[in-house]
Structures are given as C-alpha cells and as structure tokens.
Amino acid sequence: MSFVGxxxxxxxxxxxxxxxxxxxxxSEATGASSGKLTVNFALPHMTVLKSQEMNQVDMSAVSxxxxxxxxxxxxxxxxxxxxxxxxxxxxxxxxxVSGGFAIMNPNSxxxxxxxEAFKLEDIDAQAVAxxxxxxxxxxxxxxxxxxxxxxxxxxxxxESLQSALSK
Amino acid sequence: MTFAWRAAGMNYLQYSSIAARALRxxxxxxxxxxxAKRQGMGIKAAKWENGKSGLPTPxxxxxxxxxxxx
Numbered sequence: 001m002s003f004v005g006x007x008x009x010x011x012x013x014x015x016x017x018x019x020x021x022x023x024x025x026x027s028e029a030t031g032a033s034s035g036k037l038t039v040n041f042a043l044p045h046m047t048v049l050k051s052q053e054m055n056q057v058d059m060s061a062v063s064x065x066x067x068x069x070x071x072x073x074x075x076x077x078x079x080x081x082x083x084x085x086x087x088x089x090x091x092x093x094x095x096x097v098s099g100g101f102a103i104m105n106p107n108s109x110x111x112x113x114x115x116e117a118f119k120l121e122d123i124d125a126q127a128v129a130x131x132x133x134x135x136x137x138x139x140x141x142x143x144x145x146x147x148x149x150x151x152x153x154x155x156x157x158x159e160s161l162q163s164a165l166s167k
Numbered sequence: 168m169t170f171a172w173r174a175a176g177m178n179y180l181q182y183s184s185i186a187a188r189a190l191r192x193x194x195x196x197x198x199x200x201x202x203a204k205r206q207g208m209g210i211k212a213a214k215w216e217n218g219k220s221g222l223p224t225p226x227x228x229x230x231x232x233x234x235x236x237x
Binding site for chain 2: 044099100115124127134135145146147149152153154158161
C-alpha cells in the first residue's frame, strides 16, 4: 500500500484505515465504484469467467451464505459444495461447485477458484439420486473413520446438489 | 470449528479431491470423455534401497467407490 501524497488525518477511522491498509466497512470503500464487480472464475482445467462484469454473486460459504456486491468488504471465504450464482445484466448464471475459495479484493475484483464446477443443466439428476444412496450406504457401513468421513463429504455434496436441482 | 473430515485425519487436499470426484461422477454422460482426461492421474512411488529401486506402487488415495480395473 502506498501512502505517498496522502495527508495524515489524526484519530479518524479513515486515517486508521489508511495506516493499517485494512478496510472494515463498505462505507470506507475508496475504489472507483461503478457499482459492478469484476469477476474471475477459474477451475484448474479451464477459465470459466475472466474479467466479467457482474452485479452480484451469490455463493454458499462455510461461514454462511452470502451475496457479494461491488465494494463488498474484502474477504476470503471457503466455499461449500453448492451453487454459485453470477448475476449480471444478461441474467443469472448458476454453477454448482465442488468447493473452493472466493476472494474479494478491495478494488471490487472477485476471484472464485473451484476444483470442479458444472452448470446445473449438465448434471444428471438420476445419477445424483443413485450416488447419494450409495454414499449414504457407505457412510453407514464404513468401518474406518476416514472412509466414513469421505462418504459423509459425498452425502453433503449430493444432498446440496439435489436441492439445487429441485429448485 | 473443526471440520469432521479433519477430525477423522483427512487434510484439505484430500477433502477437495473427494468432493471434486463426487461431482464429476454425476455429470452428464456426454461430458464424461472430457472428464476422464482430467481424472485418473495418480502418483506412484518406489522405495529405493542400496541404489536399487523397489517396485513403483500407487500412493494410496481415499476410495469411496470400487476401483474399476481396466
């Protein structure tokens, strides 16, 4: 963070922000606010969105569900398996992600990384039902903790996927 | 707040790959050939002793479905 040319205002929240380089409230946003987010959404094998302007992005994080608008407080969120909804001028695009991270930057750039993501229409609902049953069976019958935990992860993902498909 | 998988002895990378595999399984069949290209990569490790290599064996992964033998 460069402080060149910035006058030092003693004991105000703004000065504290400038000194620490950390912003606590959306009202202290200094970015040129066009009211839009710049979204980058990448998977290891493919870039889904690059520098796309969006109005809002809804996602499901471990700390809770959130909707991100321009000038959102900078944050890093771990994503749960769930739907990430990109709402732009052209409408909403939904992707189901297997997990990952969302990083909100002070300049209204939102980076979302996931390992796997598919549009809801690319998911086979019957396969979800069958795999959910199989994973539940494994979770109930597994002997060792790790396999049980792995099955529980799959159950959580398939349940979330089923409820997303049914909406 | 500890995750259940971490309490069971799993790390984040394993958790992440289990979730990714689970999601890939339920993608539509038209997409499966492309998906197959990015799956199936594993690591084999060989133990060396006295300058001689042992047999390379796959590093174990957490499996939740029976492995399909090709």
